[in-house]
Amino acid sequence: MRRLLVIASVMFLSACYNAPDPGSGPSGGGPGSLAGAPAPSFDVVRTDGRPDSLARHRGQVVLVNIWATWCPPCREEMPALQRFARENAANVVVLGIDQGESASVAQAYARERGVTFPILVDEKQQYGRAYAAPGMPVSVVVGRDGRVVNGFDGAMTLEQMRAFVAPALKQPQHGSV
Amino acid sequence: MSARYAALAVAGLAIALVVAQDVYPFTPLYHTWQYALALAIALAVVLAYANAARRGEDGITGKRLLVAMAGAVIVDVAGLASGLLGPDTGSVIGTPGTVVPVPALGAAAFFAPVDDAALARGSSGVTLRRRNAGEVALAPAGRRVLGESLVYLEPRPAAYVDAFDERGGHLTITQPTNASFLSPVLLFRERQRIGAFDVPFDTFAAPARHRIVRALYFTPRELAQFSHAGAAALAGKDAPALILTAADDAGKPLGITLAASGQSVALGGIRVRATIGTYPALAIAAAPATWALVAGILLFVAGIVWSAIARKPERAGGLGENSVPPRTSQREGDGLGEAGVFAPGTPAPGTLAEQSCTPIVPDAVTGGFASVPTT
Numbered sequence: 001m002r003r004l005l006v007i008a009s010v011m012f013l014s015a016c017y018n019a020p021d022p023g024s025g026p027s028g029g030g031p032g033s034l035a036g037a038p039a040p041s042f043d044v045v046r047t048d049g050r051p052d053s054l055a056r057h058r059g060q061v062v063l064v065n066i067w068a069t070w071c072p073p074c075r076e077e078m079p080a081l082q083r084f085a086r087e088n089a090a091n092v093v094v095l096g097i098d099q100g101e102s103a104s105v106a107q108a109y110a111r112e113r114g115v116t117f118p119i120l121v122d123e124k125q126q127y128g129r130a131y132a133a134p135g136m137p138v139s140v141v142v143g144r145d146g147r148v149v150n151g152f153d154g155a156m157t158l159e160q161m162r163a164f165v166a167p168a169l170k171q172p173q174h175g176s177v
Numbered sequence: 178m179s180a181r182y183a184a185l186a187v188a189g190l191a192i193a194l195v196v197a198q199d200v201y202p203f204t205p206l207y208h209t210w211q212y213a214l215a216l217a218i219a220l221a222v223v224l225a226y227a228n229a230a231r232r233g234e235d236g237i238t239g240k241r242l243l244v245a246m247a248g249a250v251i252v253d254v255a256g257l258a259s260g261l262l263g264p265d266t267g268s269v270i271g272t273p274g275t276v277v278p279v280p281a282l283g284a285a286a287f288f289a290p291v292d293d294a295a296l297a298r299g300s301s302g303v304t305l306r307r308r309n310a311g312e313v314a315l316a317p318a319g320r321r322v323l324g325e326s327l328v329y330l331e332p333r334p335a336a337y338v339d340a341f342d343e344r345g346g347h348l349t350i351t352q353p354t355n356a357s358f359l360s361p362v363l364l365f366r367e368r369q370r371i372g373a374f375d376v377p378f379d380t381f382a383a384p385a386r387h388r389i390v391r392a393l394y395f396t397p398r399e400l401a402q403f404s405h406a407g408a409a410a411l412a413g414k415d416a417p418a419l420i421l422t423a424a425d426d427a428g429k430p431l432g433i434t435l436a437a438s439g440q441s442v443a444l445g446g447i448r449v450r451a452t453i454g455t456y457p458a459l460a461i462a463a464a465p466a467t468w469a470l471v472a473g474i475l476l477f478v479a480g481i482v483w484s485a486i487a488r489k490p491e492r493a494g495g496l497g498e499n500s501v502p503p504r505t506s507q508r509e510g511d512g513l514g515e516a517g518v519f520a521p522g523t524p525a526p527g528t529l530a531e532q533s534c535t536p537i538v539p540d541a542v543t544g545g546f547a548s549v550p551t552t
Contacts, residue, residue, distance in 0.1 A: 128359030
């Protein structure tokens with residue numbers, strides 16, 4: 001009987017222990033947290049109406065830039081991004097993915113600023129959600145194997161862009177899918 | 178006898194308490210000390226009876242009930258383990274198209290992307306990707322047991338928002354105060370009290386036009402209580418609606434309007450269209466191991482049935498362990514046992530004595546008449 005009382009007491013005291021919460025919300029993490037994961041891709045259109053998506057560029061190193069015309073840091077970053085795209089046209093695809101705006105707005109802005117790399121129009125903001133953008137701009141570099149190499153939250157300088165993309169360019173080409 | 182029934186009642190109650198974890202999950206009760214104490218007391222009672230029964234204090238019925246008690250112990254311990262060690266009851270709310278780690282399950286939950294049509298249907302699901310295990314796709318209203326956890330998709334109010342400028346150009350939607358900055362899906366994680374109502378609300382911005390919009394979710398029942406013609410009309414359609422209020426960046430109010438699902442409304446210089454529906458949250462609760470529940474309940478029932486079989490002859494006047502054995506030693510050969518059964522020495526039914534219509538008169542009754550000498 002004494003043994004039973006001890007067991008009951010231990011269980012009673014154990015009942016006061018609170019197990020950890022299963023997680024009451026997303027962990028955040030930002031775009032960098034996706035490194036190594038398959039890069040999400042969605043079918044959208046370019047400003048000229050042609051269909052495009054990240055998946056269509058599989059086998060190439062892609063620098064994805066998530067932005068919008070109203071976003072001041074995005075506008076500040078745009079000249080550096082344009083220069084980077086021109087410098088690396090042979091080995092890096094730069095995709096600007098406008099979030100939530102109409103094609104006409106994005107196209108007018110690109111024309112005005114002399115942007116020549118492809119601008120994709122993502123009215124449903126699917127890329128921004130999938131890459132866990134905590135703000136804009138957000139840049140993600142995707143390797144030839146279609147996996148995220150790294151992510152960056154905020155505007156980058158040209159030097160930062162070069163350093164950011166370099167690891168993806170060092171990846172072996174035979175690993176491409 | 179009363180100890181036996183008390184132990185059976187307590188065991189049955191404990192099993193019912195544990196089964197309730199599966200039938201009525203997502204109740205914080207299972208993690209309270211009171212629940213654990215009740216199961217611990219039940220366990221102590223069952224073990225105390227089992228110990229006495231093992232020593233033979235409740236005869237053969239008690240020994241056979243040991244099987245039932247073993248089943249009750251298995252269920253009880255499974256219930257205690259899941260209550261004490263299993264995950265707390267909680268919900269994981271994920272933005273559509275995102276992956277949310279769920280440490281309690283050792284998994285990542287992938288919340289399916291959703292468009293306005295899918296949100297209106299409430300057809301979105303969640304996929305759990307577990308380490309060293311396969312994917313588990315959860316459909317709306319489906320529930321699954323994963324280890325010590327029960328998972329279930331709980332539909333929650335949601336709205337897919339589109340905003341347009343005065344020329345019809347699409348505007349970016351942001352949620353600066355929420356986990357997913359660029360999601361156009363409002364998940365109404367917060368609640369606000371307005372008079373008698375306690376309603377879910379969410380906030381989004383249209384930064385291109387410097388507008389911040391607050392959306393309050395009202396059910397048809399709540400709408401019916403409004404003294405407003407538009408609200409009454411919407412309540413009649415049995416559909417929820419949003420009350421939208423707009424402000425500029427400085428917080429200056431710019432307007433308020435009622436919006437039905439899919440209806441485009443003008444507000445603070447922009448147009449807003451909200452498609453109202455549901456999007457699932459991943460609800461997690463502790464659950465006793467299924468094998469333990471099944472095995473324990475089977476043993477419990479089997480033990481009771483077995484003990485009932487043991488007692489059946491007793492009720493029929495047979496040789497159950499509680500019946501009084503026929504006394505044959507004192508009146509051997511008198512033809513009748515005390516309980517009216519045929520005892521050793523009694524002529525068997527169908528023998529000459531029975532068929533002769535001559536009553537068999539015990540010696541004790543005849544009192545030795547046969548020996549009275551005739552004169």
